[in-house]
Ligand SMILES: NC(=O)C1=CN([C@@H]2O[C@H](COP(=O)(O)OP(=O)(O)OC[C@H]3O[C@@H](n4cnc5c(N)ncnc54)[C@H](OP(=O)(O)O)[C@@H]3O)[C@@H](O)[C@H]2O)C=CC1
C-alpha cells in the first residue's frame with residue numbers, strides 16, 4: 033500500500049469530508065510499514081474495505097418545538113466496522129454535525145474499540161440538532177423522533193449507541209424510553225443509561241478518569257509525578273468535568289476550562305468546591321463558563337482557547353482540531369511536557385508534528401480517551417449478565433484497560449531513539465486486531 037495514493041483516491045471519492053480524510057490519513061501514514069509486511073492484506077484490498085464504512089444511514093427527523101413550529105433536522109448513523117464485535121460508538125447532537133464529521137468519528141472508534149480488547153466494532157451517529165437553549169420537553173420530543181427512525185438499525189448484538197457532544201444522561205434516557213416503547217423490549221441497546229435502568233457505575237466518569245490514568249502511565253515512563261503539575265483543560269462538559277475531578281484527586285492544579293464561547297483562567301486552581309459549581313452550572317442550570325469567572329472573580333477570555341496559558345500538561349477535552357500549529361508552538365514554548373487527548377482528534381496534523389519534533393509526551397484520543405467506550409463495553413457485559421458491579425470493580429477494570437492500552441502503545445510505538453510515538457503505537461495495535469479478523473472472515 034502507498035498511503036498517499038490511497039488517501040488521494042479517497043479524497044476524490046469523498047471531496048467534502050476533510051475531517052474523515054484527516055483521520056484516515058493519520059492512521060494510514062503510521063501503519064504503512066506494518067501493513068506492507070503482510071502482502072496478503074493488499075491482495076485482499078484490505079485497506080479500502082477498512083477505510084470505507086460498512087454502511088451509512090441518513091434520515092430526516094421532524095419534531096415540534098414549544099411554539100408549535102414543526103422543525104426538521106438530519107439524523108445519521110455510520111456503522112463503520114463490526115468484525116470484532118457489534119457496532120459501538122456515540123451519538124453527537126451539535127449544529128456542526130455532518131456526514132464527514134461522523135465518518136471520521138466512526139473510523140477512529142473502530143481502532144479505539146479494538147484497543148480496549150473488548151468485543152466492540154466501530155460506529156458513530158448523531159444529528160445537527162443542538163440541545164443548547166432547548167427546553168427539556170423539546171429535547172425529549174427530538175430524542176423520541178430521532179429514535180423512532182434509528183431503532184430499526186440498532187440492537188444489543190447489532191449496534192449500541194451512547195453519548196458524545198450534546199448527548200448526556202438526559203438524552204440517552206429519553207432515547208432508551210422510546211426504544212422500549214417501539215419494540216416492547218428491554219435490552220442494553222444504549223450505554224450511559226441511568227444506574228436505575230441498567231447503567232454502569234463509573235460510566236459518567238470513565239472518559240475523564242481514563243485519560244488521566246493514561247497520562248499517569250505516560251509520565252511514569254519519564255519518572256514524572258502528576259502531583260503539583262499545572263494543567264490546562266478545555267471543555268466543561270462530561271469529559272472535562274471528570275478529567276478535572278481525577279486531576280484534583282491526584283494533586284494536580286487545573287487552571288482552565290472552557291466552552292464554545294471562551295475560557296476561564298483560575299491561577300489558584302479549580303478546587304473540589306469550584307468543580308461542584310461547574311457541574312451544577314453545566315449539568316443542571318445549563319449555564320455558560322463565563323459565569324464561573326464572574327462568581328470567582330477570575331480571568332475570562334471571550335472567543336479564545338486556553339492553549340496560550342503557561343502549564344505543564346494540556347488535556348484537550350472539547351472538540352476536534354482545537355489545538356492548531358500556533359497553539360502547539362505556544363504550549364511547547366511555555367514548557368508543556370505532556371498532551372493527552374480527552375476529545376476525539378483535537379490536535380491538527382501540523383500541531384502533532386510540533387509535539388513529536390519536541391519529543392514531548394503526546395497521546396491521541398483513540399488511546400487516551402478509550403476509557404469511556406471501555407466502560408460502555410463493561411456496561412454491556414453487566415447488562416448481559418443482568419448484574420451490576422461496584423464502583424471499585426468497574427474502576428479497577430477501567431484502570432487495567434488503560435494500562436493495557438498504554439503497554440500496547442509502547443510495544444508498537446517505541447522509536448529507535450527511545451521516544452514513544454503513541455500515535456504510531458495506538459494505530460498499529462488497533463489496526464492489527466481488526467485486520468486479522470477481516471482476513472479471517474473473507475471478502476464481505
Ligand atoms: N462522552 C464520551 O463518552 C466521550 C467523549 N469523547 C469526546 O470528548 C469531547 C467532549 O465530549 P463530551 O464531554 O462528552 O461532550 P459535552 O457535550 O458534555 O461537552 C462538550 C464541551 O466541549 C465544548 N464544545 C463543543 N463543541 C465545541 C466547539 N466547536 N468549540 C469549542 N468548544 C466546544 C462544549 O461547550 P458548549 O457548552 O458551549 O457547547 C462543552 O463544554 C468530544 O470530542 C467527544 O467526541 C471521547 C470519548 C468518550
Ligand SMILES: N=C(CCC(=O)O)C(=O)O
Pocket residue numbers: 120121122123141144192193194195196223376401402404405406408
Ligand atoms: N463518545 C464516545 C463513547 C462511545 C461509547 O461509549 O460507545 C467515544 O468513544 O468517542
